[in-house]
Amino acid sequence: MTAPTATSSIPTTPTTRAEAGSGITFGRVLRSEWIKVTTVPSTVILIVITLVVMIGLAAVVAWSLGLAADAAPPGAAFAVPSSGLAFGQLLIASLAVVLVASEWGTGMIRSTMVAVPGRTQALVAKAAVIAAISFVVGFVSALGSYFVTQPILDAQGLGFALGEEGVFLSVVNTGTFLALVALISMATGTLLRNTAGGIVTVVGVFFVLPVVLQTLAGLADWVADVGRFLPGEAGQQMVAVSTTDGALSPLEGGLTMAAWAVGLQVIALVVTKKRDV
Amino acid sequence: MIEAQALSKRYGRKTAVDTVSFTVQPGRVTGFLGPNGAGKSTTMRMIMGLDNPTGGRVTVNGRPYAAHKAPLHEVGALLDAKAVHTRRSAYNHLRAMAATHGIPNRRVNDVIELTGLGPVARKRVGGFSLGMGQRLGIAVALLGDPHTVILDEPVNGLDPEGVQWVRHLARDLAGEGRTVFLSSHLMSEMALTADHLIVIGRGRIIADAPIQSIIDAQSTARVRVRAERPQDLLGALAGDGVTSQVLEPELVEISGVEARRVAEVALRERVLVYELTPLQLSLEGAYMQLTRGEVEYESRSLSNTSTLASTEGR
Numbered sequence: 376m377t378a379p380t381a382t383s384s385i386p387t388t389p390t391t392r393a394e395a396g397s398g399i400t401f402g403r404v405l406r407s408e409w410i411k412v413t414t415v416p417s418t419v420i421l422i423v424i425t426l427v428v429m430i431g432l433a434a435v436v437a438w439s440l441g442l443a444a445d446a447a448p449p450g451a452a453f454a455v456p457s458s459g460l461a462f463g464q465l466l467i468a469s470l471a472v473v474l475v476a477s478e479w480g481t482g483m484i485r486s487t488m489v490a491v492p493g494r495t496q497a498l499v500a501k502a503a504v505i506a507a508i509s510f511v512v513g514f515v516s517a518l519g520s521y522f523v524t525q526p527i528l529d530a531q532g533l534g535f536a537l538g539e540e541g542v543f544l545s546v547v548n549t550g551t552f553l554a555l556v557a558l559i560s561m562a563t564g565t566l567l568r569n570t571a572g573g574i575v576t577v578v579g580v581f582f583v584l585p586v587v588l589q590t591l592a593g594l595a596d597w598v599a600d601v602g603r604f605l606p607g608e609a610g611q612q613m614v615a616v617s618t619t620d621g622a623l624s625p626l627e628g629g630l631t632m633a634a635w636a637v638g639l640q641v642i643a644l645v646v647t648k649k650r651d652v
Numbered sequence: 653m654i655e656a657q658a659l660s661k662r663y664g665r666k667t668a669v670d671t672v673s674f675t676v677q678p679g680r681v682t683g684f685l686g687p688n689g690a691g692k693s694t695t696m697r698m699i700m701g702l703d704n705p706t707g708g709r710v711t712v713n714g715r716p717y718a719a720h721k722a723p724l725h726e727v728g729a730l731l732d733a734k735a736v737h738t739r740r741s742a743y744n745h746l747r748a749m750a751a752t753h754g755i756p757n758r759r760v761n762d763v764i765e766l767t768g769l770g771p772v773a774r775k776r777v778g779g780f781s782l783g784m785g786q787r788l789g790i791a792v793a794l795l796g797d798p799h800t801v802i803l804d805e806p807v808n809g810l811d812p813e814g815v816q817w818v819r820h821l822a823r824d825l826a827g828e829g830r831t832v833f834l835s836s837h838l839m840s841e842m843a844l845t846a847d848h849l850i851v852i853g854r855g856r857i858i859a860d861a862p863i864q865s866i867i868d869a870q871s872t873a874r875v876r877v878r879a880e881r882p883q884d885l886l887g888a889l890a891g892d893g894v895t896s897q898v899l900e901p902e903l904v905e906i907s908g909v910e911a912r913r914v915a916e917v918a919l920r921e922r923v924l925v926y927e928l929t930p931l932q933l934s935l936e937g938a939y940m941q942l943t944r945g946e947v948e949y950e951s952r953s954l955s956n957t958s959t960l961a962s963t964e965g966r
Contacts, residue, residue, distance in 0.1 A: 397754050398722030407751035414744035415737060477737060485702055485735040486745075486792065490752040492701040492718035497752075651703040 401496055408500040411483075412474055412508065421470040422508070426516050428466065429459030433520030437527040452533040453542065453616035456520040457549050460614060463516060464581060464607065467509045467553045471560035472573035474505055479568035479652075488652050498565070498644055502558055509557035514550030521546060541616040544625070548613035551629065555636045556581070559606055562639035565647060581607040606635035653678055653831050654699060654800060658708035661694050661855075668694045670855040671708060676833045678799070681826045683846030683863070684835040687943055691855040692835040693731070696804050700729050712800055713831075724753045724796030730789035730803045738778030742769055742788050745777060749792055763791040768817075782809025790818070800831040807841060819845045839939040853943045874907045875914050878927035885923045889914065905931070 412418055436458035440451060478484040491497040521537060528534045537543050559580075564573035588602035602608060603623060612628025623631065654676035661669040669691040676682045686692050697703040699710050701717040709716065712727050720726045736745050746760045764773045767787040772780065777788065786809055793801055803822070807815045822845050826832045836842055842849060842863070849866055851859040859866055879885050882904045886896050893908040906914060911930040918925045 397725065399752055400754070403754050404752050407748045410744060410748040410751055411737070411740070414741070414748070415739050417739070477739075481737045482732060482735040483737040483740075485732060486749060488702055489700050489729060489731070489735075490724055490749050492720075492723055649704070651697075 399491060399493070399496065401500065404491055404496045404500040405503060407490070408497070408504045411487075412501075412504050415474070415477070417473050417477075418470065418508075421466055421473070422512055425463050425466040425470075425512050426519065429463045429516035430519045430523055432459035432462060433457075433524050434527065437524035440533065441527055441531040450617050452528055452535060453545070455524050455528065456517050457545060457614045459516065459520065460549060460552070460611070461582075463513060463549075463553055464556050465578070467512065467556050468560040468577040468581060469574050471505050471509070471557040472564035472577060473570055475501065475561045475564040476568060476570040476573045480570060484652050494648050495644060498640075498647060502561055502640060505557045505561050506554040510550040510554040512550070513553030514547060517546040517549035541625075545614050545616050548625065548629065552610045552613050552632070555606070555610055555629075555632045558636035559632075559639055562636070562643040565643040566639075580605070604631055606632045609635075653714070654710065654712050654802075654833060656695070656699070656708065656710040659695065659698060659705050659710050660707035661691075661698060661703060662706045667855050669698070669705075672852070672855070672857050673708075674850050674857055674860055676800075676831055676850075677848070678831040679826060679829050680847040681822050681832045681834060681845055682848045682850060683842035684833060684850050684852065685839065685842050685939065686835075686837065686852035686858075688837050690837075690852045692837075692852060693804055695852070696729070696731055696802055696833075696835065699802060700727065700731060702731070722753055722796070724749070724755070725798055726796075727800045727802060728793035728796055728798035729801075730786070730793045730806055732804070733782070733785035733789040733808075736777045736785070736788065739776055741774050742777055742780070742791075743773040745788070746791060746795060750795055753796060755795060759795065759797070763794050766794065767791040783811055783814055786810055787814070790821070798830070800833070801825050802833045804835045805837070806834060807836070807838075815841075851939070851943070858943065873910050874905060874931040875909065875911045876903070876905050876927065876929040876931055877914060877925060878903050879918065880924040880926075882923075884921055885914070885918055885925075888917045888921045903927075 433456055437452075437455045440455060478487060487497050488494055521542075525534050535542060537546070560573070560577045563576050563580075564570070567573045567576060585602060585605055585608050588598055588605070592599040592602060609623055609628040610632035612623045613625045613632070615622075615625060622628075654674075656672055656674050658671045658673055659669060660667070660671050672691075672695065684692050684695070694703060695710075698705050699712060699717060711717075713720070717723055717727060736742075740748075743760070743764065746763065747757065750757070750760050764770055767790050769784070769787055769791060772784055777785070780788065786806060790803065790806060793803065801822075803818075806818045806822075810818060822832050822834055826847070834842075834845060846863055849859065849861065849863050850857060851866070877885065879902060882898065882902060886904065886906070889896075889906065889909060894906065895908060896904050896906045898904050911928055915925070915928060917923075918928075
């Protein structure tokens with residue numbers, strides 16, 4: 376540490392001091408955030424619910440599609456593995472808000488900011504951990520849904536291979552979509568610092584706003600345009616195996632949603648850096 | 653070592669900390685004393701980089717806290733025992749804190765043992781008593797084996813055994829040459845623990861001096877006298893720096909004079925004295941006097957402060 380001061384002849388280097396080279400690194404902060412996220416019960420509970428609901432819904436949809444196999448529009452079966460997407464979106468959005476807003480709510484954030492006073496690394500690491508978990512949850516549930524639903528669909532001759540065009544990409548992008556949902560929700564939770572307010576806000580943005588804009592779409596063309604570029608609506612295009620005319624392509628949709636996620640994360644970061652905690 | 657220079661914090665129109673400057677030296681326990689709401693916690697939060705100062709600056713071991721590469725090894729702080737996620741266990745909380753600096757689990761177990769958290773370490777913090785919460789906060793503060801330890805009201809909610817333990821801990825840490833900065837609103841607590849006192853009132857430093865010199869500076873000799881003709885006695889005693897207060901017809905309190913001198917004068921003047929009690933101003937009394945002064949005669953107390961501050965620390 377610093378040079379000894381004039382007033383103390385006592386050694387200022389304690390004996391059990393950790394060896395040189397210890398200190399904050401991004402990898403260590405990442406590990407800390409991983410420990411934090413995985414040691415609160417809400418994480419495990421919400422992840423399990425998400426997996427069960429997403430796979431379960433896909434199975435139910437596959438089964439009901441099989442009942443009306445003749446009436447089903449062509450390509451409908453492709454959408455089956457991502458049937459539970461909206462519920463996954465809701466649950467992951469809640470999880471992301473809870474994980475970050477509960478830190479503010481419980482005062483944990485002060486411990487975090489004392490340990491990582493630069494703050495940026497802590498927030499980026501938290502975003503990375505939450506996004507990674509959400510990606511895995513989305514990917515695993517989409518893949519699980521695929522394998523659970525194929526026997527049901529095969530029985531009706533509606534089965535399809537994972538290697539068919541766009542199918543595996545859709546499975547991967549279910550993960551990407553949920554990761555972006557998590558980033559947007561986490562940024563919202565960080566800005567609002569409140570669990571209830573955060574969840575209400577993300578539900579509003581993901582589920583209510585699209586419906587409102589759809590209702591008002593008849594008023595002007597630009598309303599429909601705005602609706603297409605909402606984060607949830609744009610992002611869902613990533614999961615579509617076949618897209619309709621006029622809609623964003625999976626890539627465009629993904630980039631639009633990613634822009635929302637990055638933009639909100641940057642705002643949350645700038646605000647948090649300046650904030651008294 | 654902690655150095656604050658003209659440190660200020662304003663919330664809207666309210667000034668919580670008003671251009672304070674002080675130095676907390678290593679190798680001794682420095683008490684940070686003031687009534688509730690005086691600005692102690694705000695000052696400590698600014699030291700730890702949680703609150704941004706409105707003006708001035710504060711450094712720890714030569715740098716702003718956030719500029720250290722391994723801040724937990726430089727400074728350990730208990731600012732708020734509730735700064736923990738209530739659904740996480742104490743052990744996992746410590747593990748998460750330790751991970752940021754690559755501090756091994758061995759050290760986590762050490763601080764759990766040191767703070768007596770063993771039996772509850774795997775339980776959720778939400779169910780902790782205030783005392784257990786304080787112990788966890790102290791465990792976090794010690795995690796990085798820091799040069800400087802900052803404890804905000806550490807004995808709050810502790811049982812008598814815990815209070816003693818904190819006193820010994822603070823003394824031991826200072827004895828190892830560390831900087832120990834400890835806040836309290838209780839003078840009696842400080843009297844038992846601190847070597848040096850920084851007294852704050854209404855966001856300003858009122859006194860910054862060794863604990864003994866604060867008592868000395870505030871306690872002029874006072875004597876309580878019951879006598880038959882107190883006016884005669886007071887007349888004979890009148891002189892430089894002697895003031896008196898008549899409490900009852902035959903009861904007076906005289907300041908600025910020793911009991912023996914009162915007795916001598918009474919003997920000479922042939923005044924019957926039937927009580928003569930020297931009054932010792934306790935540390936508590938000195939504190940009350942200091943903080944009362946801050947409220948009533950703000951500018952005068954402050955000028956006293958600066959002489960105290962400047963004669964000290966050499």
